Amino acid sequence: MLEDDPEGKKVNAATDLAHERQARERENWTRALATLAETRDRKLFAELFAHFGPRVKAYIIRLGMPMATAEEITQEAMLSVWRKAHLFNAAKASASTWIFTLTRNLCIDRMRRERHMEYELPDDKADPQERHDGEQAVLEQRMRKAIDTLPDAQAQVLFLSYYEGKSHSEIAEQLGIPLGSVKSRLRLAFGKLKQHWEGES
Amino acid sequence: MNISHHFDDATLISYSSGSLPQGMALLVASHLHWCPECRVRTEETDTIGGALLDALAPVALADDALEQLLARLDAVEVEPAPAPAPVQNSDNDDELPAPLAAVLGQPIDALPWRRVGYGVQQVDLGLEGPGATRLLRIQPGISVPHHTHRGNELTLILRGSYTDEVGRFQRGDVADVDTEVQHQPIVDTDQECICLIATDAPLKFSGLIGRLAQPFIGL
Ligand SMILES: [Zn+2]
Numbered sequence: 001m002l003e004d005d006p007e008g009k010k011v012n013a014a015t016d017l018a019h020e021r022q023a024r025e026r027e028n029w030t031r032a033l034a035t036l037a038e039t040r041d042r043k044l045f046a047e048l049f050a051h052f053g054p055r056v057k058a059y060i061i062r063l064g065m066p067m068a069t070a071e072e073i074t075q076e077a078m079l080s081v082w083r084k085a086h087l088f089n090a091a092k093a094s095a096s097t098w099i100f101t102l103t104r105n106l107c108i109d110r111m112r113r114e115r116h117m118e119y120e121l122p123d124d125k126a127d128p129q130e131r132h133d134g135e136q137a138v139l140e141q142r143m144r145k146a147i148d149t150l151p152d153a154q155a156q157v158l159f160l161s162y163y164e165g166k167s168h169s170e171i172a173e174q175l176g177i178p179l180g181s182v183k184s185r186l187r188l189a190f191g192k193l194k195q196h197w198e199g200e201s
Numbered sequence: 202m203n204i205s206h207h208f209d210d211a212t213l214i215s216y217s218s219g220s221l222p223q224g225m226a227l228l229v230a231s232h233l234h235w236c237p238e239c240r241v242r243t244e245e246t247d248t249i250g251g252a253l254l255d256a257l258a259p260v261a262l263a264d265d266a267l268e269q270l271l272a273r274l275d276a277v278e279v280e281p282a283p284a285p286a287p288v289q290n291s292d293n294d295d296e297l298p299a300p301l302a303a304v305l306g307q308p309i310d311a312l313p314w315r316r317v318g319y320g321v322q323q324v325d326l327g328l329e330g331p332g333a334t335r336l337l338r339i340q341p342g343i344s345v346p347h348h349t350h351r352g353n354e355l356t357l358i359l360r361g362s363y364t365d366e367v368g369r370f371q372r373g374d375v376a377d378v379d380t381e382v383q384h385q386p387i388v389d390t391d392q393e394c395i396c397l398i399a400t401d402a403p404l405k406f407s408g409l410i411g412r413l414a415q416p417f418i419g420l
């Protein structure tokens with residue numbers, strides 16, 4: 001019965017549509033951020049703020065920061081978005097990924113109580129993987145879709161790393177599994193995400 | 202630079218998610234400075250973070266959050282000290298990767314090297330967090346005692362080379378090992394070997410020499 005289940009097909013089609021819509025949204029936000037660098041348009045910034053601000057705050061809370069601190073770091077992160085927009089390269093990252101790295105660095109900063117050393121890395125001009133603007137957003141959407149398909153054990157170590165900032169040893173201790181298992185689960189998860197990343201392009 | 206040993210995926214995930222201790226993050230950034238291959242992989246692990254950020258249920262901000270922020274947009278930014286300019290494709294064999302150079306603040310030979318064993322000198326970078334971050338300078342023919350690890354250990358070769366059970370490691374290469382690996386590196390040319398080593402837990406030496414050397418080397 002399964003192969004001929006019209007209901008199931010409808011559900012799949014609906015999910016695909018939702019993913020397509022999300023991919024377009026990601027692309028739009030990425031364009032918006034790239035535009036902000038040129039126009040310095042405050043209205044556009046307010047839109048970016050309305051979309052990303054609450055997500056940035058959610059991420060900071062997940063990392064274990066108190067509410068007030070989360071509010072404060074969110075302000076700092078979005079201020080960085082405004083100030084550093086000219087450094088954003090849409091061929092290298094989507095808006096979400098770029099804003100994620102800015103926020104992460106600010107959180108590291110705060111947790112270490114010292115200035116995070118932001119390392120300027122060489123610019124890979126002749127990058128064979130160079131993508132056109134917006135393509136990163138599509139890749140990210142594909143990644144998001146792939147994360148949903150990970151086995152629970154692999155998704156769990158990924159969430160503990162990214163959402164809770166836990167080191168391999170801390171995860172091992174929390175889950176009561178050997179350090180090697182934490183690492184192999186992360187490796188397996190990354191391998192699967194990479195398949196989606198590379199396979200469908 | 203001809204790099205043939207890179208990071209474990211799991212290490213780059215920790216780097217991207219911001220969960221590495223400071224010294225290990227410094228070591229990763231230093232290798233990334235030299236290694237285009239790992240830079241591409243880091244873009245991928247960063248993208249996981251972007252996708253996960255987007256997946257979160259939004260949490261409402263304070264009512265006046267936007268207003269407050271808009272008021273700050275015109276404020277003059279106090280510029281932090283500029284990051285050191287990245288140097289690429291340097292032929293100078295003593296060139297340090299920019300992130301490490303910024304932390305050390307002086308040439309490698311001018312550092313206060315301290316003798317910690319026969320043919321072995323070290324400088325502890327004294328960074329915060331679990332584990333330790335140190336530079337090790339090992340004379341030709343010397344081997345570091347057999348040891349295993351309770352946590353992760355990252356090594357970045359800055360000068361010279363060594364060989365262990367895994368293979369040969371030269372300038373720019375990283376060794377990324379954990380509890381599963383027991384190894385005994387030996388400096389394999391007539392040039393001394395200098396490397397940056399960062400751990401997230403103390404090393405555990407095995408064998409008699411290891412037990413004798415551990416308190417001495419203080420690794
Ligand atoms: Zn590499």
